[in-house]
Amino acid sequence: MNQIVSGFFWVSLVCVMAFITLPLIVVIAASLSPSAQVTLVPWEWTIRWYGDLVASRWLDPFMLSAQIAVLVSVISGVLGLLAAYVVAFEKCPGHAAIMSFLLSPLAVPQIVKGVAIVLFLSSAGLYRWVGTPGLIAAHIILTLPFAVRMIATAMFNFDKNLDRAGQSLGATKAQRIRHLLLPIIKPGVFSGMTFAFIISFNNIPLSVFLVRPGETTLPITVINYLEYSLDPVLAAVNVASLLFVLAVIFVFEKVGGFSAQIHGGSK
Amino acid sequence: MTSTDIELVKLSKNYGSTPIVRAIDLTVPQGEFVSILGPSGCGKTTTLNMIAGFTAPTSGQIRVRGVDQNGVPPEKRRVGLVFQNYALFPHMTVKQNVGFGLRMQGKNQADIDAQVKKALHSVHLDGFEDRYPKELSGGQQQRTALARAIAPRPSLLLLDEPLSNLDLKLREAMRIELKDVQRELGITFVYVTHDQEEAMAMSDRIVVMQESVIAQVGTPSELYSTPRSTFVADFIGKSNIFAVTPTRAEAGIHHIEISGTGLELLAASPEPDQTEIAYCSIRPEAARWIEGRSRPDRPLNILPVEINKIVNLGAYLEVWCRHQSDTVIKSLISAARGAHLKPGVNIELTIEPAAIKLLSK
Numbered sequence: 001m002n003q004i005v006s007g008f009f010w011v012s013l014v015c016v017m018a019f020i021t022l023p024l025i026v027v028i029a030a031s032l033s034p035s036a037q038v039t040l041v042p043w044e045w046t047i048r049w050y051g052d053l054v055a056s057r058w059l060d061p062f063m064l065s066a067q068i069a070v071l072v073s074v075i076s077g078v079l080g081l082l083a084a085y086v087v088a089f090e091k092c093p094g095h096a097a098i099m100s101f102l103l104s105p106l107a108v109p110q111i112v113k114g115v116a117i118v119l120f121l122s123s124a125g126l127y128r129w130v131g132t133p134g135l136i137a138a139h140i141i142l143t144l145p146f147a148v149r150m151i152a153t154a155m156f157n158f159d160k161n162l163d164r165a166g167q168s169l170g171a172t173k174a175q176r177i178r179h180l181l182l183p184i185i186k187p188g189v190f191s192g193m194t195f196a197f198i199i200s201f202n203n204i205p206l207s208v209f210l211v212r213p214g215e216t217t218l219p220i221t222v223i224n225y226l227e228y229s230l231d232p233v234l235a236a237v238n239v240a241s242l243l244f245v246l247a248v249i250f251v252f253e254k255v256g257g258f259s260a261q262i263h264g265g266s267k
Numbered sequence: 268m269t270s271t272d273i274e275l276v277k278l279s280k281n282y283g284s285t286p287i288v289r290a291i292d293l294t295v296p297q298g299e300f301v302s303i304l305g306p307s308g309c310g311k312t313t314t315l316n317m318i319a320g321f322t323a324p325t326s327g328q329i330r331v332r333g334v335d336q337n338g339v340p341p342e343k344r345r346v347g348l349v350f351q352n353y354a355l356f357p358h359m360t361v362k363q364n365v366g367f368g369l370r371m372q373g374k375n376q377a378d379i380d381a382q383v384k385k386a387l388h389s390v391h392l393d394g395f396e397d398r399y400p401k402e403l404s405g406g407q408q409q410r411t412a413l414a415r416a417i418a419p420r421p422s423l424l425l426l427d428e429p430l431s432n433l434d435l436k437l438r439e440a441m442r443i444e445l446k447d448v449q450r451e452l453g454i455t456f457v458y459v460t461h462d463q464e465e466a467m468a469m470s471d472r473i474v475v476m477q478e479s480v481i482a483q484v485g486t487p488s489e490l491y492s493t494p495r496s497t498f499v500a501d502f503i504g505k506s507n508i509f510a511v512t513p514t515r516a517e518a519g520i521h522h523i524e525i526s527g528t529g530l531e532l533l534a535a536s537p538e539p540d541q542t543e544i545a546y547c548s549i550r551p552e553a554a555r556w557i558e559g560r561s562r563p564d565r566p567l568n569i570l571p572v573e574i575n576k577i578v579n580l581g582a583y584l585e586v587w588c589r590h591q592s593d594t595v596i597k598s599l600i601s602a603a604r605g606a607h608l609k610p611g612v613n614i615e616l617t618i619e620p621a622a623i624k625l626l627s628k
């Protein structure tokens with residue numbers, strides 16, 4: 001009986017894994033397709049489509065997306081840290097309400113937000129902001145709640161006795177923040193920044209309203225391209241950007257050491 | 268050993284309208300090991316937090332070496348702290364943890380290293396410098412926390428139930444070590460605990476707290492031999508406590524009747540300071556089983572009793588004895604002597620009048 005139950009769990013796990021990875025496998029296979037039409041032939045493949053990626057048609061949007069994502073990630077991290085500190089430690093009035101308010105952006109569809117932002121910019125006479133500055137601002141609106149929540153959660157988990165211990169050992173507030181709080185919540189900050197980076201880098205629904213012709217982000221370029229053709233180059237673009245995001249996660253994880261936190265481990 | 272280290276003057280703390288600590292007065296001389304002992308929720312931690320500066324008193328004063336601490340932030344008080352959960356910095360090695368206080372003071376690295384080494388040596392943790400807290404056992408974490416607190420050489424160390432997360436054997440060993448460290452360094456220790464054995468074993472003086480006030484202050488032996496209330500008699504060691512009515516007194520001997528039983532006892536201890544006699548306390552070891560002895564012609568309580576129950580405590584037996592008046596007295600008898608005792612056996616208990624403590628409440 002136990003074996004049947006445990007077998008059932010195993011089968012479920014395999015199904016979940018297959019379900020998640022199947023699209024990936026299809027995209028990878030498509031990117032290796034030997035002909036310009038996407039064909040899946042297991043014993044014939046080529047990597048020549050990847051050579052097309054260095055063309056400025058793909059490279060420029062990639063660079064733009066990466067730059068925006070880096071800026072969004074850094075700004076979200078810094079602002080998120082400051083805001084979270086006030087919510088978690090200064091116990092500003094209504095700090096509990098603020099924490100739940102930070103969840104609410106998830107309830108508003110991004111399309112609605114995109115429309116709102118464009119309307120705001122045009123009615124405020126800031127239409128020239130459409131383009132990169134608008135993209136950065138809009139992405140930050142999207143990522144900040146995640147960043148604040150993740151960093152505030154790390155701060156809530158910070159053992160106040162550590163701060164007291166530091167205090168009794170003569171550390172000033174600035175010293176305690178620098179030597180105790182920041183190193184201990186670092187994984188939370190970095191996971192918030194990683195989320196911000198990924199959300200920004202992959203964003204379509206908001207960006208679609210704010211890109212300017214000739215200055216598009218990578219996901220928007222992909223969507224535009226998709227209207228005309230579905231070919232191995234597009235698959236190669238997707239695989240390459242996936243690898244890039246994984247590399248970024250890897251680097252952030254190395255620096256921030258947050259995997260234990262995301263996986264629910266303790267230290 | 269003579270100068271005063273801490274003085275609490277009418278120290279009080281309310282949360283809302285609830286008094287948590289009420290008008291505590293206490294003077295602790297430099298180098299003393301004083302325990303604050305009391306049941307859970309009586310205000311021990313609150314008192315400690317006020318001394319450390321984390322909680323502002325509602326009224327009253329805290330003086331450390333004569334200086335009023337009102338408004339002095341915790342980081343300026345130079346008071347060491349040891350927490351129940353140790354509160355070690357998880358991202359620092361043992362060495363970095365212990366050196367933290369010195370580093371914050373801006374000491375140079377050579378001094379820090381030397382003092383860290385010394386502190387670790389005094390808690391027997393040589394060789395653990397480069398471990399992280401999570402790589403240490405509970406006892407080692409406890410020692411690290413102690414070393415961290417003593418490394419900057421505070422003149423006063425506050426400890427809040429530092430041993431309560433350790434198992435019994437280790438706790439007993441650590442008591443002795445803590446006491447040794449305290450004596451060697453000559454630091455004043457204010458030690459909070461709810462474990463009376465721990466307080467008895469280590470303290471020069473014990474402050475017994477009961478619901479936000481001090482019930483009694485004294486050396487361990489004073490508290491044991493002359494408790495001033497049933498609370499203290501019951502909390503410090505074991506005791507037979509009976510409600511009594513005094514019947515008469517002559518030549519320094521009180522005749523008291525255990526209420527509702529008709530059993531009369533003779534007590535020679537001083538009267539309680541406050542009001543009238545209402546209770547008496549008899550330590551189990553004072554209710555002695557003496558075989559075949561002629562009656563002396565001085566006042567002595569001799570009670571024929573029947574054994575009711577025997578609780579084996581290892582070296583001793585706690586023998587529950589019932590007098591014909593239905594009074595049950597617990598007596599402590601060495602296991603070797605009482606080997607053949609059984610429930611139902613009749614014996615005689617002898618209680619010196621001086622061993623019966625008279626209490627007001």
Ligand SMILES: Nc1ncnc2c1ncn2[C@@H]1O[C@H](COP(=O)(O)OP(=O)(O)OP(=O)(O)O)[C@@H](O)[C@H]1O
Pocket residue numbers: 282287305306307308309310311312313314461
């Ligand atoms: N911040 C606070 N606000 C309100 N009440 C509090 C606060 N801190 C403590 N108390 C109350 O004060 C009382 C004493 O608390 P304290 O922590 O001093 O007890 P304690 O003697 O240390 O107990 P224990 O042995 O369980 O640690 C408790 O009834 C507690 O509920």
Ligand SMILES: [Mg+2]
Pocket residue numbers: 311312313427
């Ligand atoms: Mg406490």
